[in-house]
Amino acid sequence: xxxxxxxxxxxxxxxxxxxxxxxxxxxxxxxxxxxxxxxxxxxxxxxxxxxxxxxxxxxxxxxxxxxxxxxxxxxxxxxxxxxxxxxxxxxxxxxxxxxxxxxxxxxxxxxxxxxxxxxxxxxxxxxxxxxxxxxxxxxxxxxxxxxxxxxxxxxxxxxxxxxxxxxxxxxxxxxxxxxxxxxxxxxxxxxxxxxxxxxxxxxxxxxxxxxxxxxxxxxxxxxxxxxxxxxxxxxxxxxxxxxxxxxxxxxxxxxxxxxxxxxxxxxxxxxxxxxxxxxxxxxxxxxxxxxxxxxxxxxxxxxxxxxxxxxxxxxxxxxxxxxxxxxxxxxxxxxx
Ligand SMILES: [Zn+2]
Numbered sequence: 001x002x003x004x005x006x007x008x009x010x011x012x013x014x015x016x017x018x019x020x021x022x023x024x025x026x027x028x029x030x031x032x033x034x035x036x037x038x039x040x041x042x043x044x045x046x047x048x049x050x051x052x053x054x055x056x057x058x059x060x061x062x063x064x065x066x067x068x069x070x071x072x073x074x075x076x077x078x079x080x081x082x083x084x085x086x087x088x089x090x091x092x093x094x095x096x097x098x099x100x101x102x103x104x105x106x107x108x109x110x111x112x113x114x115x116x117x118x119x120x121x122x123x124x125x126x127x128x129x130x131x132x133x134x135x136x137x138x139x140x141x142x143x144x145x146x147x148x149x150x151x152x153x154x155x156x157x158x159x160x161x162x163x164x165x166x167x168x169x170x171x172x173x174x175x176x177x178x179x180x181x182x183x184x185x186x187x188x189x190x191x192x193x194x195x196x197x198x199x200x201x202x203x204x205x206x207x208x209x210x211x212x213x214x215x216x217x218x219x220x221x222x223x224x225x226x227x228x229x230x231x232x233x234x235x236x237x238x239x240x241x242x243x244x245x246x247x248x249x250x251x252x253x254x255x256x257x258x259x260x261x262x263x264x265x266x267x268x269x270x271x272x273x274x275x276x277x278x279x280x281x282x283x284x285x286x287x288x289x290x291x292x293x294x295x296x297x298x299x300x301x302x303x304x305x306x307x308x309x310x311x312x313x314x315x316x317x318x319x320x321x322x323x324x325x326x327x328x329x330x331x332x333x334x335x336x
Contacts, residue, residue, distance in 0.1 A: 003092070004046050017208050018046060022095070024207045025049040027116045029104050029132060031080045032056070033187065034146050035122025036068040037196030038203075042120075043088045045204060049096045050088070053112055054080040054122075055103040055324035065189035103324045104128055106252050109135045118203050119143035122196070124182065125331045127249070127270060130173050133158065133166040134247035142206045146199040150185050151224035153195035157202045157214040161235075161242055168236040168243075169218070176272055176313050177280035177335035184283050191223055258323055265318045266326040273312045280309070280334055289333075302333055309334055 001008070001018065008018045026047050028035050031054040042050055057079050058069045066080075073083040081099035088097050102108060104123075113119055113135050121144060123129055129145060136143040142159045145166060158165050198219070205213050218231040240246050252271045261267040277298060284291050284300055292299040298309045306318040307329065315334060317326040 003094075007045060012210065013204075013208070021046050021204065021207055022048045024117045025051070025115065026118045026120060026203060026207075027051040027053065027113055028120045028122050029053050029112070029128065030122035030124065031066075031068070031084045032062065032122060032124060033065040033148065033182075033189070033192035034196040034199065035120075036066045036084060037193050038120050038122055038200050039084055039088055040067060040091070041197060041200035042203065043092045043095065043097065045200070046092065046095060047203075047207065050098075051112070051116070052081050052084050052088075052097070052099045053102055053104055054084070054099075055101065056080050056328055058083060065187065065192045067193070101324070103258075103327045104131065105258070106131060106250050109250070110139065113139055113141060116141055118206055120199055120203055121145050121147075125335075126173055126179065127272075127331075129166060131249045134241055134250040136160060137165055137242045137245070138247055138250065144199045144202045144206075146195045148187055148191050148195050149180060149182055150222075151188050151191050152220070152222040152227075153191045154221075155195055155198045155202065155215055155219045156233075157206070157216065159206065159211060159214070162211065163214070163216045164233045164235045165239060165242040167241040168239040169233050171236070171240065173272055176270060176275040177283065178276035179335065181332075181335060183332050184286060188223075191221075194221070194223065258327060260321055260323070261316065264321050265316060266320060266323060268315045268317065268326060268330045270313045275309070275311060275313050275334075277311060283335075284333065287333075300333075303329065305329060307333065 004018050007013050008015050024047050026042055028038050031052050058073050068084045068087045079101045081101045085097055085099035109131055119136055119141055132143055137160045140160050145156045147154050202214055217233040220229045237243050258268050281291055289300050289302055300307055305320050309315045315330055320326055
Protein backbone atom coordinates (compact mmCIF):
# COMPACT_ATOMS: atom_id res chain seq x y z
CA UNK A 1 0.00 0.00 0.00
CA UNK A 2 2.97 2.28 0.56
CA UNK A 3 3.29 3.03 -3.14
CA UNK A 4 -0.21 4.56 -3.09
CA UNK A 5 0.53 6.77 -0.10
CA UNK A 6 0.16 10.09 -1.89
CA UNK A 7 -3.12 9.29 -3.54
CA UNK A 8 -4.54 7.82 -0.32
CA UNK A 9 -3.82 11.15 1.32
CA UNK A 10 -6.26 12.68 -1.12
CA UNK A 11 -9.49 12.69 0.87
CA UNK A 12 -11.82 11.48 -1.86
CA UNK A 13 -9.77 8.30 -2.19
CA UNK A 14 -8.34 7.45 1.23
CA UNK A 15 -7.33 3.96 2.38
CA UNK A 16 -10.79 2.52 1.81
CA UNK A 17 -10.94 3.93 -1.70
CA UNK A 18 -7.55 2.50 -2.51
CA UNK A 19 -8.56 -0.94 -1.23
CA UNK A 20 -11.61 -0.73 -3.46
CA UNK A 21 -9.57 0.24 -6.53
CA UNK A 22 -7.37 -2.81 -5.99
CA UNK A 23 -10.42 -5.04 -6.50
CA UNK A 24 -11.52 -3.37 -9.77
CA UNK A 25 -11.09 -4.44 -13.37
CA UNK A 26 -10.53 -2.15 -16.35
CA UNK A 27 -10.14 -2.85 -20.05
CA UNK A 28 -8.34 -0.38 -22.31
CA UNK A 29 -9.28 -0.72 -25.96
CA UNK A 30 -6.47 0.57 -28.15
CA UNK A 31 -3.02 1.20 -26.73
CA UNK A 32 -1.76 4.17 -28.73
CA UNK A 33 -1.53 7.82 -27.71
CA UNK A 34 -4.51 7.68 -25.34
CA UNK A 35 -4.24 4.05 -24.29
CA UNK A 36 -0.60 4.21 -23.18
CA UNK A 37 -1.27 7.20 -20.93
CA UNK A 38 -4.47 5.65 -19.52
CA UNK A 39 -2.68 2.34 -18.85
CA UNK A 40 0.23 4.14 -17.20
CA UNK A 41 -2.15 6.13 -14.97
CA UNK A 42 -4.33 3.20 -13.97
CA UNK A 43 -1.46 0.82 -13.32
CA UNK A 44 0.31 3.36 -11.12
CA UNK A 45 -3.01 4.11 -9.35
CA UNK A 46 -3.40 0.47 -8.39
CA UNK A 47 -6.46 -0.69 -10.30
CA UNK A 48 -6.39 -4.42 -9.50
CA UNK A 49 -6.69 -5.80 -13.01
CA UNK A 50 -5.89 -4.14 -16.33
CA UNK A 51 -6.51 -5.65 -19.75
CA UNK A 52 -4.97 -4.07 -22.83
CA UNK A 53 -6.15 -4.76 -26.35
CA UNK A 54 -4.40 -3.49 -29.48
CA UNK A 55 -3.87 -4.76 -33.02
CA UNK A 56 -0.83 -2.72 -34.13
CA UNK A 57 2.95 -2.82 -34.10
CA UNK A 58 5.04 0.09 -32.87
CA UNK A 59 6.38 2.54 -35.46
CA UNK A 60 8.87 5.34 -35.04
CA UNK A 61 6.17 7.97 -35.61
CA UNK A 62 4.36 6.68 -32.49
CA UNK A 63 7.14 7.68 -30.12
CA UNK A 64 6.27 11.37 -29.89
CA UNK A 65 3.20 10.56 -27.83
CA UNK A 66 2.84 6.86 -27.00
CA UNK A 67 4.63 6.99 -23.70
CA UNK A 68 5.08 3.29 -22.96
CA UNK A 69 7.21 2.57 -26.05
CA UNK A 70 10.82 3.20 -26.99
CA UNK A 71 13.34 2.56 -29.76
CA UNK A 72 14.25 -0.88 -28.37
CA UNK A 73 10.64 -2.05 -28.83
CA UNK A 74 10.80 -1.07 -32.49
CA UNK A 75 14.09 -2.95 -32.98
CA UNK A 76 12.45 -6.01 -31.44
CA UNK A 77 9.41 -5.50 -33.69
CA UNK A 78 7.03 -5.83 -30.73
CA UNK A 79 3.26 -5.51 -30.97
CA UNK A 80 1.99 -2.62 -28.87
CA UNK A 81 -0.02 -4.88 -26.54
CA UNK A 82 3.07 -6.93 -25.65
CA UNK A 83 5.43 -3.98 -25.24
CA UNK A 84 2.87 -2.22 -23.05
CA UNK A 85 2.30 -5.26 -20.85
CA UNK A 86 6.07 -5.74 -20.38
CA UNK A 87 6.62 -2.14 -19.36
CA UNK A 88 3.56 -1.92 -17.10
CA UNK A 89 4.57 -5.04 -15.20
CA UNK A 90 7.88 -3.38 -14.41
CA UNK A 91 5.99 -0.36 -13.06
CA UNK A 92 3.62 -2.27 -10.77
CA UNK A 93 4.00 -5.98 -10.06
CA UNK A 94 1.25 -5.93 -7.40
CA UNK A 95 -1.60 -5.91 -9.88
CA UNK A 96 -2.63 -8.20 -12.70
CA UNK A 97 -1.99 -7.07 -16.27
CA UNK A 98 -2.95 -8.98 -19.39
CA UNK A 99 -2.68 -8.11 -23.05
CA UNK A 100 -4.37 -9.21 -26.21
CA UNK A 101 -3.15 -8.62 -29.77
CA UNK A 102 -6.43 -8.29 -31.60
CA UNK A 103 -8.58 -6.15 -33.79
CA UNK A 104 -11.62 -5.41 -31.62
CA UNK A 105 -14.71 -6.35 -33.58
CA UNK A 106 -18.33 -7.42 -33.21
CA UNK A 107 -17.37 -11.05 -32.69
CA UNK A 108 -14.82 -10.65 -29.89
CA UNK A 109 -15.78 -7.43 -28.10
CA UNK A 110 -18.35 -8.93 -25.71
CA UNK A 111 -15.87 -11.54 -24.50
CA UNK A 112 -13.20 -8.86 -24.15
CA UNK A 113 -15.43 -6.63 -22.01
CA UNK A 114 -17.42 -9.19 -20.02
CA UNK A 115 -16.74 -9.02 -16.27
CA UNK A 116 -14.98 -5.65 -16.51
CA UNK A 117 -15.96 -2.75 -14.24
CA UNK A 118 -15.09 -0.12 -16.82
CA UNK A 119 -14.15 0.21 -20.49
CA UNK A 120 -11.71 2.92 -21.58
CA UNK A 121 -11.57 4.26 -25.10
CA UNK A 122 -8.04 4.38 -26.46
CA UNK A 123 -9.13 3.92 -30.06
CA UNK A 124 -8.57 6.15 -33.04
CA UNK A 125 -11.72 5.39 -34.99
CA UNK A 126 -15.46 5.91 -34.77
CA UNK A 127 -16.46 2.42 -35.88
CA UNK A 128 -14.85 0.89 -32.78
CA UNK A 129 -16.32 3.59 -30.52
CA UNK A 130 -19.85 2.83 -31.74
CA UNK A 131 -19.10 -0.84 -31.15
CA UNK A 132 -17.86 -0.12 -27.61
CA UNK A 133 -21.04 1.90 -26.99
CA UNK A 134 -23.29 -1.00 -28.03
CA UNK A 135 -21.32 -3.43 -25.89
CA UNK A 136 -21.25 -1.18 -22.86
CA UNK A 137 -25.02 -0.63 -22.97
CA UNK A 138 -25.71 -4.32 -23.58
CA UNK A 139 -23.45 -5.51 -20.76
CA UNK A 140 -24.30 -2.52 -18.54
CA UNK A 141 -20.68 -1.42 -18.08
CA UNK A 142 -19.67 2.27 -17.87
CA UNK A 143 -17.26 3.51 -20.52
CA UNK A 144 -15.25 6.67 -21.06
CA UNK A 145 -15.04 8.21 -24.50
CA UNK A 146 -11.98 10.24 -25.44
CA UNK A 147 -10.87 11.66 -28.75
CA UNK A 148 -8.09 13.96 -29.90
CA UNK A 149 -6.98 15.77 -33.01
CA UNK A 150 -4.39 18.50 -33.48
CA UNK A 151 -4.42 20.47 -30.24
CA UNK A 152 -8.02 19.69 -29.30
CA UNK A 153 -9.81 16.92 -27.54
CA UNK A 154 -13.10 15.76 -26.11
CA UNK A 155 -14.12 13.59 -23.16
CA UNK A 156 -17.47 12.14 -22.20
CA UNK A 157 -18.45 9.51 -19.69
CA UNK A 158 -21.20 7.04 -20.41
CA UNK A 159 -22.95 5.22 -17.60
CA UNK A 160 -25.69 3.18 -19.27
CA UNK A 161 -29.14 4.75 -18.64
CA UNK A 162 -27.64 7.36 -16.34
CA UNK A 163 -25.83 9.61 -18.84
CA UNK A 164 -26.42 10.02 -22.60
CA UNK A 165 -24.74 7.32 -24.66
CA UNK A 166 -22.81 7.95 -27.86
CA UNK A 167 -25.92 7.34 -29.96
CA UNK A 168 -28.09 9.63 -27.82
CA UNK A 169 -25.68 12.40 -28.83
CA UNK A 170 -24.69 11.28 -32.33
CA UNK A 171 -27.33 8.84 -33.59
CA UNK A 172 -25.67 8.41 -36.99
CA UNK A 173 -22.03 7.58 -37.52
CA UNK A 174 -20.58 10.14 -39.98
CA UNK A 175 -19.74 8.96 -43.52
CA UNK A 176 -16.43 7.15 -43.87
CA UNK A 177 -13.61 9.56 -44.58
CA UNK A 178 -15.65 12.66 -43.68
CA UNK A 179 -13.98 13.19 -40.34
CA UNK A 180 -10.41 14.42 -40.12
CA UNK A 181 -7.98 12.09 -38.38
CA UNK A 182 -4.60 12.46 -36.69
CA UNK A 183 -3.05 10.88 -39.80
CA UNK A 184 -3.77 14.03 -41.77
CA UNK A 185 -4.34 16.77 -39.18
CA UNK A 186 -1.63 15.57 -36.80
CA UNK A 187 -1.80 15.57 -33.02
CA UNK A 188 0.22 17.00 -30.13
CA UNK A 189 1.30 14.86 -27.20
CA UNK A 190 0.14 17.49 -24.71
CA UNK A 191 -3.49 17.05 -25.70
CA UNK A 192 -3.30 13.24 -25.83
CA UNK A 193 -1.91 13.13 -22.30
CA UNK A 194 -4.54 15.58 -21.01
CA UNK A 195 -7.50 13.76 -22.57
CA UNK A 196 -6.14 10.37 -21.48
CA UNK A 197 -5.62 11.65 -17.95
CA UNK A 198 -9.17 12.98 -17.84
CA UNK A 199 -10.40 9.59 -19.01
CA UNK A 200 -8.37 7.92 -16.23
CA UNK A 201 -9.78 10.34 -13.64
CA UNK A 202 -13.32 9.58 -14.82
CA UNK A 203 -12.56 5.86 -14.49
CA UNK A 204 -11.40 6.25 -10.90
CA UNK A 205 -14.49 8.28 -9.92
CA UNK A 206 -16.74 5.61 -11.42
CA UNK A 207 -14.82 2.76 -9.79
CA UNK A 208 -15.30 4.53 -6.45
CA UNK A 209 -19.03 5.05 -7.16
CA UNK A 210 -18.60 8.83 -7.14
CA UNK A 211 -20.80 9.32 -10.17
CA UNK A 212 -22.00 12.77 -9.11
CA UNK A 213 -18.71 14.27 -10.25
CA UNK A 214 -18.35 12.68 -13.68
CA UNK A 215 -18.45 14.48 -17.05
CA UNK A 216 -22.06 13.91 -18.04
CA UNK A 217 -22.00 16.04 -21.19
CA UNK A 218 -19.22 16.75 -23.68
CA UNK A 219 -16.10 18.36 -22.32
CA UNK A 220 -14.28 19.98 -25.22
CA UNK A 221 -10.89 21.66 -25.06
CA UNK A 222 -8.34 23.22 -27.39
CA UNK A 223 -5.07 23.79 -25.59
CA UNK A 224 -3.59 25.92 -28.39
CA UNK A 225 -6.37 28.51 -28.37
CA UNK A 226 -7.28 27.86 -24.71
CA UNK A 227 -10.93 27.20 -25.49
CA UNK A 228 -12.64 25.02 -22.92
CA UNK A 229 -16.27 24.30 -23.44
CA UNK A 230 -18.73 22.06 -21.64
CA UNK A 231 -21.77 21.05 -23.65
CA UNK A 232 -24.64 19.69 -21.63
CA UNK A 233 -26.24 16.64 -23.27
CA UNK A 234 -29.45 14.76 -22.52
CA UNK A 235 -30.44 11.11 -22.76
CA UNK A 236 -32.59 10.53 -25.85
CA UNK A 237 -35.45 8.29 -24.79
CA UNK A 238 -35.80 7.11 -28.37
CA UNK A 239 -32.10 6.29 -28.66
CA UNK A 240 -31.68 3.16 -30.74
CA UNK A 241 -29.05 1.76 -28.38
CA UNK A 242 -29.83 2.73 -24.77
CA UNK A 243 -33.55 3.47 -25.40
CA UNK A 244 -34.43 0.49 -27.58
CA UNK A 245 -31.69 -2.06 -26.85
CA UNK A 246 -30.92 -2.43 -30.54
CA UNK A 247 -27.22 -2.95 -31.07
CA UNK A 248 -26.61 -2.43 -34.77
CA UNK A 249 -22.83 -2.38 -34.58
CA UNK A 250 -22.69 -5.49 -32.46
CA UNK A 251 -25.08 -7.33 -34.72
CA UNK A 252 -22.91 -6.88 -37.78
CA UNK A 253 -21.43 -10.27 -38.42
CA UNK A 254 -17.66 -10.10 -38.43
CA UNK A 255 -17.37 -12.65 -41.23
CA UNK A 256 -19.29 -10.21 -43.38
CA UNK A 257 -17.20 -7.32 -42.16
CA UNK A 258 -13.64 -8.49 -42.75
CA UNK A 259 -12.54 -11.63 -44.50
CA UNK A 260 -9.75 -13.07 -46.56
CA UNK A 261 -10.87 -13.03 -50.15
CA UNK A 262 -8.49 -14.97 -52.32
CA UNK A 263 -4.76 -15.21 -52.14
CA UNK A 264 -3.05 -12.49 -50.15
CA UNK A 265 -6.06 -10.22 -50.20
CA UNK A 266 -8.55 -9.01 -47.61
CA UNK A 267 -11.95 -7.46 -47.97
CA UNK A 268 -13.33 -4.96 -45.49
CA UNK A 269 -17.04 -4.33 -45.55
CA UNK A 270 -18.03 -1.74 -42.94
CA UNK A 271 -21.50 -1.28 -41.52
CA UNK A 272 -21.71 2.23 -42.95
CA UNK A 273 -22.52 2.20 -46.60
CA UNK A 274 -21.81 5.83 -47.38
CA UNK A 275 -18.41 7.35 -47.89
CA UNK A 276 -17.16 10.84 -48.47
CA UNK A 277 -15.18 10.07 -51.65
CA UNK A 278 -14.11 13.64 -52.28
CA UNK A 279 -12.61 14.05 -48.80
CA UNK A 280 -10.87 10.69 -48.96
CA UNK A 281 -9.24 11.57 -52.30
CA UNK A 282 -8.29 14.98 -50.94
CA UNK A 283 -6.71 13.39 -47.89
CA UNK A 284 -4.75 10.83 -49.95
CA UNK A 285 -3.48 13.57 -52.25
CA UNK A 286 -2.37 15.62 -49.26
CA UNK A 287 -0.31 12.59 -48.22
CA UNK A 288 1.27 12.55 -51.73
CA UNK A 289 -0.41 9.27 -52.65
CA UNK A 290 -1.26 8.72 -56.34
CA UNK A 291 -4.95 8.01 -56.69
CA UNK A 292 -6.84 6.44 -59.58
CA UNK A 293 -10.52 7.30 -59.45
CA UNK A 294 -13.36 6.30 -61.75
CA UNK A 295 -17.11 5.77 -61.52
CA UNK A 296 -16.65 2.49 -59.64
CA UNK A 297 -13.77 2.84 -57.27
CA UNK A 298 -10.83 4.74 -55.82
CA UNK A 299 -7.56 2.85 -56.10
CA UNK A 300 -4.14 3.60 -54.61
CA UNK A 301 -0.86 2.03 -53.58
CA UNK A 302 0.43 2.58 -50.07
CA UNK A 303 2.83 0.78 -47.70
CA UNK A 304 3.28 -2.10 -50.18
CA UNK A 305 -0.43 -2.81 -50.47
CA UNK A 306 -2.95 -1.92 -53.12
CA UNK A 307 -6.25 -0.62 -51.81
CA UNK A 308 -9.39 -0.50 -53.87
CA UNK A 309 -12.26 1.39 -52.25
CA UNK A 310 -15.78 1.09 -53.63
CA UNK A 311 -18.37 3.78 -53.11
CA UNK A 312 -20.34 1.60 -50.69
CA UNK A 313 -17.41 1.69 -48.25
CA UNK A 314 -16.17 -1.79 -49.13
CA UNK A 315 -12.45 -2.11 -49.76
CA UNK A 316 -10.18 -4.81 -51.11
CA UNK A 317 -6.67 -4.73 -49.77
CA UNK A 318 -4.17 -6.68 -51.83
CA UNK A 319 -0.78 -7.97 -50.85
CA UNK A 320 -1.53 -8.79 -47.21
CA UNK A 321 -3.22 -11.68 -45.45
CA UNK A 322 -3.01 -10.04 -42.04
CA UNK A 323 -6.51 -8.98 -41.02
CA UNK A 324 -5.26 -6.71 -38.23
CA UNK A 325 -2.95 -4.89 -40.62
CA UNK A 326 -5.66 -4.55 -43.26
CA UNK A 327 -8.10 -3.06 -40.73
CA UNK A 328 -5.42 -0.74 -39.49
CA UNK A 329 -4.55 0.48 -43.02
CA UNK A 330 -8.24 0.98 -43.78
CA UNK A 331 -8.71 3.15 -40.76
CA UNK A 332 -5.52 5.09 -41.47
CA UNK A 333 -5.98 5.89 -45.15
CA UNK A 334 -9.73 5.70 -45.66
CA UNK A 335 -11.09 6.71 -42.30
CA UNK A 336 -13.22 5.95 -39.30
ZN1 LIG B 1 -28.42 6.32 -25.96
